[in-house]
Amino acid sequence: MSEDGQSAATESTDETSEPTSGKLVELAKRRGYFFQSSGAYGGVGGFYTFGPQGAALKGNVEDAWRDRFAVAEGNMEIDAPTIMPEPVFEASGHLDGFDDMLIECPDCGTSSRADHLVEDNTDYEDAESLPIPEVEEVIAEYELVCPECGAGLADVAVENFNLMFDTNIGPGDADPGYLRPETAQGIFVEFPRLKEYARNQLPFGVTQIGRAYRNEISPRRSIIRTREFTQAELEYFVDPEEDEPDLESVADVAVTLYPASEQNAEDGSEIETTIGEAVAEGIIGDEWVAYFLGVAKPWYESVGVDMDRFRFRQHLAGERAHYAADCWDAESEIDGNWIEMAGFAYRGDYDLSKHGDHSGDRFTVFKQYDEPQTVERATVDPDMSYLGPEFGGAAQAIVDELEALAARDRDAFDGETVTIDLEGETHEIPLEKTGFAVEEETIAGEHVTPHVVEPSFGVDRLVYTVLHHAYREDEVDGEERTYLDLEPEVAPTFVGVFPLQNDAELEATADEIVADLREAGLSVTEDDSGNIGRRYRRQDEVGTPFCVTVDYETIENPETTVTVRERDTTSQKRLPIDELAETLAAIRTGDLAFEDL
Structure with a gap:
C-alpha cells in the first residue's frame, strides 16, 4: 500500500552515490539528527530516535504542514489512539489486504522482500505491482540469491506477509488489537461524531499527525523505510455530486508528472505541465487530487525540497491500494533513487461504507433539499x-x-x-x-455517503529528503566546510550567539541577546567553546541560518552593534542590538532578506 510515504514507490539503485548518503547519516548521528534506537543493546532494525536537532527539524516540518493543510485550508485536527481493536481492521480491509511479498532463505532463514530483491538485482523498477507468480518467475529467471548468505532462491515460494503489529487490549481474555498501520482509520471510525463538529456540512477535512507502525520485512536506508514512522494525513470528505475544488487557485502551478501511460510506454518520460493543463488534458483524472497536488508542490518547495529532484508519479494499476480509484505519489530523488514522500489518493466511499456496514453506525451526512x-x-x-x-x-x-x-x-x-x-x-x-x-x-x-480525498505525507522521509537536498560541501578560507542549506522556517536552530572571547562583559551581553531573541520566539543556541571559526563550522553543519557574534566593538561602540553572519555565503553585517530581534524575526518569516539589510 502506498498512501503515506512509507511504501517503496520507484527505487532504482546507484551504488556510486552511496558515499553522499553515508556522509549524511554520519552527520545525522554525530550532530543529533537521528540514529538507530536502543544502541546500548545492539540496536533494533527499523526503529530510529530523533535527537535534539532532528526532533526540532521534524517538529518544524510538522508545524509547517499543519499551517498549510489544516489551518490555511480550514480543516479540523484530531489525535486518535495508536492501538485500535481488531474489528476496525476487519472493516478497513487491512487484515486481508495489507501485505508485502516475503521470501525466506532456506539456508540461513533471512527474510527479504521479494519485490525489493527483484528491483535491486534486475531491470524491473516496479516489482511491487507484479503478482506473486510473476515475481517467483523473475527470481528463478535471474537466479537471485539470498543477500545474507548467497543461497539460491529460485525454487523458494513467495508468500504474503501481513505488516500489522498485533497486541492484546486488556488482561485475561483480552480483546485482540493492532497498532495502527496508518493514521487514517482513527479519522474514519470517528466520522459519526466528527460530522457533527462540521455541522453536517460537506465538504470538510480532518487532519492528524501521529505515529504509525508496520512490521517491515526488510527495513533499510536509515529513516527512509522503518517500522515506526510519523504520518501527516488529511481526509477530505466531499459530496461527489456537488462539491468541486478551487482549481483556479492552483491552475498555474508548474508540475513534473510521470503518469502511468508514460511509465508503460517504451520511450515514456516525465511531462512538464501545469495543474490546469494536466486536468484539461485528462492526465490527472480527478480534480480534487489535482487540487491537492497543486497545493503540495509549492509547500514542498517552501520547506526545502529541491524542485529539480521532485515529481508526481501516478500509481500503476497493480500497485494501487485496495481502496484507491487513483493515486499519485510525491517523489524525491535521493542519490539517483526516487522515493515516495506522500500519496494523494481518491478513496471514494470505500472507507465510510465499510465501517458503516461493519459497525451498524451511520457513516453518512444528511443533505437537506432546497x-x-x-x-x-x-x-x-x-x-x-x-x-x-x-x-x-x-x-x-x-x-x-x-x-x-x-x-x-x-x-x-x-x-x-x-x-x-x-x-x-x-x-x-x-x-x-x-x-x-x-x-x-x-x-x-x-x-x-461522502467520498474521501486523501493527501497522506510521510514525515520521516520528508525530513530525510530535506536534509539530503540541503547537504552542501564547499571551501571557506582554504578549509573544507560541510553545511546544511536548510530553509529558515524549518531549521532546528535559527540563530547562534557567540561571545568572541571568554570575557565576563561579552558573555553578559551575549546572555541578554539570547534572552531577547528567545522572547521574540526565535530558536537560539549559545556557544562559547573554542575559537570563533570552529563555532561557525559547528552551526553551519547543523544548518543554523545565522550567527551573532558579540565582540569588543559591541561593548565599546556607543551604537552597540553586533556582527551577524549568514550561513550560506558567510557574509557578515553589523546590526544594532536593539533592532536585532525584530530584524531576524522578519527574515525568518520571509518579510525581509539578509542581503537587503
Missing part, C-alpha cells in the same frame, strides 16, 4: 402467518430479500408471484403475501 420533494417508494409488509410456517427459520431472510428487491426493482412485483433467490435456491412468493405497495412520501433530504 425544497421538500415528493417521491414514490416501494414497500413490503409480508404476511408472517404465511411466511413463518412456509419457510421456518429462513422466513426473516425472505423478508429481508423482499425489502431489498422492492427497493431496487419494483417491476419484480408486477406478476402474481415474486421470485426470490436465497442461498442458491429459488422461491415463489404469492404477490398478495408480500404486502407490496407503492406510496408517495414527502422527504426533506437524503443521506449521502
Whole structure:
C-alpha cells in the first residue's frame, strides 16, 4: 500500500552515490539528527530516535504542514489512539489486504522482500505491482540469491506477509488489537461524531499527525523505510455530486508528472505541465487530487525540497491500494533513487461504507433539499402467518430479500408471484403475501455517503529528503566546510550567539541577546567553546541560518552593534542590538532578506 510515504514507490539503485548518503547519516548521528534506537543493546532494525536537532527539524516540518493543510485550508485536527481493536481492521480491509511479498532463505532463514530483491538485482523498477507468480518467475529467471548468505532462491515460494503489529487490549481474555498501520482509520471510525463538529456540512477535512507502525520485512536506508514512522494525513470528505475544488487557485502551478501511460510506454518520460493543463488534458483524472497536488508542490518547495529532484508519479494499476480509484505519489530523488514522500489518493466511499456496514453506525451526512420533494417508494409488509410456517427459520431472510428487491426493482412485483433467490435456491412468493405497495412520501433530504480525498505525507522521509537536498560541501578560507542549506522556517536552530572571547562583559551581553531573541520566539543556541571559526563550522553543519557574534566593538561602540553572519555565503553585517530581534524575526518569516539589510 502506498498512501503515506512509507511504501517503496520507484527505487532504482546507484551504488556510486552511496558515499553522499553515508556522509549524511554520519552527520545525522554525530550532530543529533537521528540514529538507530536502543544502541546500548545492539540496536533494533527499523526503529530510529530523533535527537535534539532532528526532533526540532521534524517538529518544524510538522508545524509547517499543519499551517498549510489544516489551518490555511480550514480543516479540523484530531489525535486518535495508536492501538485500535481488531474489528476496525476487519472493516478497513487491512487484515486481508495489507501485505508485502516475503521470501525466506532456506539456508540461513533471512527474510527479504521479494519485490525489493527483484528491483535491486534486475531491470524491473516496479516489482511491487507484479503478482506473486510473476515475481517467483523473475527470481528463478535471474537466479537471485539470498543477500545474507548467497543461497539460491529460485525454487523458494513467495508468500504474503501481513505488516500489522498485533497486541492484546486488556488482561485475561483480552480483546485482540493492532497498532495502527496508518493514521487514517482513527479519522474514519470517528466520522459519526466528527460530522457533527462540521455541522453536517460537506465538504470538510480532518487532519492528524501521529505515529504509525508496520512490521517491515526488510527495513533499510536509515529513516527512509522503518517500522515506526510519523504520518501527516488529511481526509477530505466531499459530496461527489456537488462539491468541486478551487482549481483556479492552483491552475498555474508548474508540475513534473510521470503518469502511468508514460511509465508503460517504451520511450515514456516525465511531462512538464501545469495543474490546469494536466486536468484539461485528462492526465490527472480527478480534480480534487489535482487540487491537492497543486497545493503540495509549492509547500514542498517552501520547506526545502529541491524542485529539480521532485515529481508526481501516478500509481500503476497493480500497485494501487485496495481502496484507491487513483493515486499519485510525491517523489524525491535521493542519490539517483526516487522515493515516495506522500500519496494523494481518491478513496471514494470505500472507507465510510465499510465501517458503516461493519459497525451498524451511520457513516453518512444528511443533505437537506432546497425544497421538500415528493417521491414514490416501494414497500413490503409480508404476511408472517404465511411466511413463518412456509419457510421456518429462513422466513426473516425472505423478508429481508423482499425489502431489498422492492427497493431496487419494483417491476419484480408486477406478476402474481415474486421470485426470490436465497442461498442458491429459488422461491415463489404469492404477490398478495408480500404486502407490496407503492406510496408517495414527502422527504426533506437524503443521506449521502461522502467520498474521501486523501493527501497522506510521510514525515520521516520528508525530513530525510530535506536534509539530503540541503547537504552542501564547499571551501571557506582554504578549509573544507560541510553545511546544511536548510530553509529558515524549518531549521532546528535559527540563530547562534557567540561571545568572541571568554570575557565576563561579552558573555553578559551575549546572555541578554539570547534572552531577547528567545522572547521574540526565535530558536537560539549559545556557544562559547573554542575559537570563533570552529563555532561557525559547528552551526553551519547543523544548518543554523545565522550567527551573532558579540565582540569588543559591541561593548565599546556607543551604537552597540553586533556582527551577524549568514550561513550560506558567510557574509557578515553589523546590526544594532536593539533592532536585532525584530530584524531576524522578519527574515525568518520571509518579510525581509539578509542581503537587503
